[in-house]
Amino acid sequence: MTLQIELNGVNKYYGAFHALKDINLAIEEGTFVALVGPSGCGKSTLLRSLAGLEKITTGEMKIAGQLMNKVPPRKRDVAMVFQSYALYPHMTVEENLTYSLRIRGVKKAEARKAAEAVAATTGLSHLMKRYPRELSGGQRQRVAMSRAIIRHPKAFLFDEPLSNLDAALRVHMRKEIRALHDRLHSTSVYVTHDQIEAMTMADHVVVMRDGVIEQQGRPLDLYDRPANRFVAGFIGSPAMNFIPGIVGEGGADVILDFGRTRARLALAVRLAPGLGVTVGLRPEHVRIVAAGEGAFDIPVGVVESTGSATYVASATQPELTVVETGRGDVRSGDVIGLAINPKQLHLFDAETGQRIEGGRLHNDGRFAPLAAPHPAAATFSPS
């Protein structure tokens, strides 16, 4: 496998605003990469920089081994699917598809043949003479994708392409885009704010915040071992519970602070006694048992059921949400026990938010010995 897209130390400034901060990214040929993060995190800026629509301030950007810093968009040979689709309103579907070929001087008959071939695979054959305004949202989306496919570009760039579709169509198009990617063996970069899209579609997920890559890796790795509290809260639905706690005297358990009540929870690793931590607990990793039989008991606040799953929120501060498949018989006001596997706990440093793994901090895929980020760290015992 060769590297198709390479970013080394990319920075982007808008005046004094630092939009992209030292971005390093290596994308192999044929990979589906999702850039995900809250709005304003720089994911769209990064994508537009790849397309050449924004100029990066410093750093190196390579596509297929070629330095792209000064190459104009029209010579980069990348195709982009816009959030608004950006179909040419004054052209029919066929003219939209053949536009890039006609610009390149491909013969009319040849361009038409190519358009028909692509339209056949995307189910647009019967719409070739229509104008974009006569199409539904999903059809427009397909035209936008076909317009990209027809060019056989070095990379496909998707800028939140599904955000204008309704929920059912979105799920359907998600699969279609991924199937298309697999069929064409193309390299795709997909921007979204929806972590579900990122998790389900991508081979490689890049989580961004405030212009920084917080973590990147395979989707399930991000779910299993989030590098920090932000990634942990962003990946997974319903979102992870975060409860402040202090490591107990023996270093083998943590005392959870639920405001008016406290609970003691065993740890799978040994940590320095007295260390302030944030305990992350995924709602789907907690089981509801009878009071007194679990790790600790908790009063029930709100119970919501979707039919297939039941969401139980505790009447504590902070709230702890548990999700159970099926329909539980838990009611508001009950006291329930919670069974928790210590190995499924996520521990984060209370101050820095970095992941604590077996007595060490986990940072961006690398393990590094902890160099006293916290007063209590001096008493760390290596596990």
Place this chain on the structure above:
Amino acid sequence: MKRILSSVTDGKGFDIGLVLLPLAFLFIMSGLPLVYNVVMSLQEVDMFSLGSFSRPFVGLKNYVDLFSQPETRPILLNTALFVSASIAGQFVIGFGLALFFWMNFPGASWLRGLFLVSWVMPGLVVGAIWNWILSGDFGVLNFLLREMGVTDGNIFWRSDPNYSLWAVIIANIWLGTSFNMILLSVGLSGIPKDLFEAAELDGANAFQRFWTITLPMMRSTIGAIIALGLIFTLQQFDLFAAITSGGPNNASNVTQYWAWDLSFRQYDFAKGATISVIMIVFVMLASVVYVRSTRHEVRG
């Protein structure tokens, strides 16, 4: 009676009233004079019959007489030249400026606002200023042309039959350019930015983007502005009155000025009306183009 009253304050009567009021206004202020003008062009009118409506009907005699006059042909040709040259000049310069200010450099909108000054000025004032600029002996235009080596001697713009029409055209282009620029600017800013980005990624260079995206997307705006330009230049009267008065010897005379001259200086009201009717036909055609092009707005 009560039901009618209540329907006027609250119901269908109110809607009808809303429609009738402007319709009545249009009919009295525009419709009647128009019809009166057409009728007058088919009658024999002199100073004595001006006050009454029942005048001898002469059929198309006024039209036949008009077209047998020797000055009619040159004046119609002058009008065609005036209209086409003015529109072409206003549109090309206006489009150029609109594209220039579209680049959005610092101060672009401020500068664009300044250009509107020419549009705000009354035609007679513009004419007076251009009289100075175009003046044969001490005009600044002659000075510039001479110093740049374009001409050897002075051109007497306003009194030379070869140049007098062009003198008015130049002033009219100056007067109408900013209006063209503003409307075209609005049209340009209505084109979604990502269309250009998509075209750029599709491999189109700046020139190709202009031909394949900008121009087609501007079609309705361009149609509207050319139709409006036709109407405005056919209305242009002040500049002729101020700069050449149609002279010398009708060299810069156009139908709209001639109609006024015939009616209100030579008191040949029937001929004046006849010319107006001919102009109405052209304005109607322009209006159809205008209405059609604004109806077929292409927006995705």
